[in-house]
Amino acid sequence: MNASPSSALLSVSNLRTSFYTRNGVVRAVNGVSFSLGKGETLGIVGESGSGKSVTCYSLMRLIPQPPGKIESGSALFDGIDLLTAPEELLRRIRGKRISMIFQDPMTSLNPYLRIEDQLIEPLLIHERMPRAEAVKRGIRALEEVGVPDAARRIRGYPHEFSGGMRQRVMIAMALITRPELLIADEPTTALDVTVQAQILELVKRLQQELGMAVIWITHDLGVVAGFCQRVLVMYAGRIVESASTERLFARPKHPYTRALQSSIPALQSKGAELYTIPGLPPDLSKPLPGCPFVPRCAFAEEHCKQPVELMEVEPSHHSACLRVQRGEIQL
Amino acid sequence: MLRFILRRLLQTIPVLFVVATVTFFMLRVAPGGPFDEEKRIPEEIVRKLEAHYGLDKPLWQQYLIQMKNLLRGDFGPSFKYPKRTVNELIADAFPVSLELGCYALLVALTLGIVAGVIASLRPNTASDYVPMALAMIGICFPTFVTGPLLSNYFGLQLGWFNPGGWFFPEDRVLPALTLGFYYAAYISRLTRGGMLEVLNQDYIRTARAKGASESRVVVRHALKGGLLPVVSFMGPAAAGLLTGSFVVETIFNIPGLGRFFVMSAFNRDYTMVLGTVLFYATLIVLLNLVVDVILVWLNPKLKFE
């Protein structure tokens, strides 16, 4: 899209991932394309079930298969298609060049292993570093993310850490190999509000220091506003809008984005009634030929039920709303 | 940890006391005595024998004497093997049972864990169904069915092994397999369940995201948590291996403690029965303690308390 292929670190096209459950085939990700430049920060926003996490897990091939299946698409990372690369090659990228941090720091660390063993594992796997040296790096990494008394606490177990501290450990672990891309899957959702801000600041700082690219998955537009350069809005397994952060907030080009914004308390004038989107996201095991947002959309018309693609409606601003594309509505 | 072990050991004392008391009175309430069975021992001799073993004293006195001896770790003389003490008899017979038990445990753990892990890696495929079907067969055909079958087929028909006895190294094979298979079946099911649970955890995904190979994920990240159910099962299993050996010892004609125990109960060999029961009880209590210590050691969330 906006980043030219030569400078793109990662370029995903037409990714489709499905889950074969007993209630039918759930098309969790349905034709997602985007690209990401070196050092760029990209936000992916959507409700739970919109496919934002599945998109990123698909890139790392961390989808449990079965029931999940990556149906089609490609994801070129430095010339390697992550979706079809041999397992061996992919493993050399995971945790070394692309790292992830996860939503729930309480369950994402192995409760049976010392922090030390988990933290330095990427170094042992990817850099074949002697253990003593790796431990030193581990202690330094913990200090960098603000874990006090790191030299002692590195010997502890996850249950001895608070949620915020565990997420710091996760971040230290993800960044210990200086990756080129960090995928953050709602890393602040499970934390207290004050801790959320600290973690966000931490990642921001480290991102600038290391110059890595970041994909930040969240359902919170507010987080995106302060951090990301560009935003993808996902709904029902598709990208419905993609733009730079300023543009997206200033001039949203999809009714769903508009609705999301209206439901953020901080963005509303005092006293104004908070907007809630009526209805529920669609059942992804049923075929959805037209715009999936139609049943909940305040602007929907009869012709919205025909198929719609993501299209550039303004320079570097894409929307999948047929009425916006046709210039029928201004949001 | 030392305090934990000491406290647990202290707690076993009342348990063993209860065991000893219940056994003592059960033996005396039960009809028959140690010198009934042989036909026509003159009354006089029986009385002399009883006096010799202190059986003519009032019951409460016998009980106190017995308890005092037990405290010193002395199980007393056997009634049926007059020249030998119960301690000696146990010391002779138990190593045989222990050896059998160790081999069986080895069979059970290796087979069970390997089969369980394999099954858990690809659930609901052939590599899951085949070992689990075998495990089901193992559970449904107890040792007293498989034992005679194995003894008959490999012992008598193929002639690979002796159908019974405990003389040559190869005599260990069939009994150990018979006993081990049964527990392997249980262990494989527990392993599979534990591993499936763990492999679905978020931290396994974290490990994969770090670029850990599949074998590293299984061995370093999953096995420790996945085997916890197996470890908890080891307490009852070890007890089961001990008592299960009654049957296997009978089938394969092995001079172990299990057969001794059943025989001494039939013979009303009071001291021998009491001795073996207490011995078994102590063993089981200690095994449970060992299992608990291992559990805490494996699971950092648990503390010794």
Add this chain to the structure above:
Amino acid sequence: MSVAAELPNLTPPDAIEAEPGSSLWLDAWHRLAKNRLALISAILLILLAGACFIGPLVVTNTYYEQNLALGATPPSARHWLGTDKLGRDQFVRILIGGRVSIMVALCATFVSLTIGVTWGAIAGFVGGKLDAVMMRIVDILYSLPFTIFVILLMVLFKDFEARFRWLEDYGIPFNLLLLFGAIGVVEWLTMARIVRGQVMSLRKQEFIEAAHALGLRRRRIIFRHMIPNILGPVIVYTTLTIPAVMLLEAFLSFLGLGVQPPMSSWGLLIKEGAEVMEEYPWLLLFPGGTLGLTLFALNFLGDGLRDALDVRASKD
């Protein structure tokens, strides 16, 4: 991983009033009905139980009638599963043995349900000191070598039989009673633990607190919310107890400590079969196979019930 169907359950509060349990049970039933293996097992067990109780009444052979001249014969038209060394009909003996197994199972279930559930429920509900004492007792009993005690009980008190001859006039062999007693003593412990654990965790769970908050009466909470939730584990554990006690009976009878001839039991038949396995293999194969098949069916049914009743497992 958030796929679809991760939506919060938006049941309005008034829905709690309407039929909380029935849909759960209906759901479980549907899941069970879909599990073909479990269903076949259930049918097999029903057929087997029916055969054990009706069979001996219909067939002309009896379990005790000897025919020394005939001796051991392979299966034939007259004796479907052959005869043993004493010329007794193996088929009827297996059916009668089945009766023993079923009675043992019923007895153990009865004991573990009455004592175990009551004990566990009281401990869990009352909590505090009483709970500590009650569970300590269970712990102590647990750490006793029970199989050994059962063996001891069976050996030592076998000879009381003479005093209880009169029981046999009513068709109840003393040995069987002893066996039931011995097995019953053991089988309630685990049930007590399970029920207590379940009650304890339920008491703390949010939906019970929600029910309290909604002002539901205590009785209503117990009957409509707690019992349906405890019943699942209880049923599942019962189906696990039954094969265990059947095995215990067979084990004791195999050691010659359980049911005595001419009465019949699967363990006893297996023991007799094992002794003559070389010459008359069918005498081991048929009772061994019957026991194996029954245990198979019970285990599969148990697995099926566990899958069907375990609400957590159904969400994967």
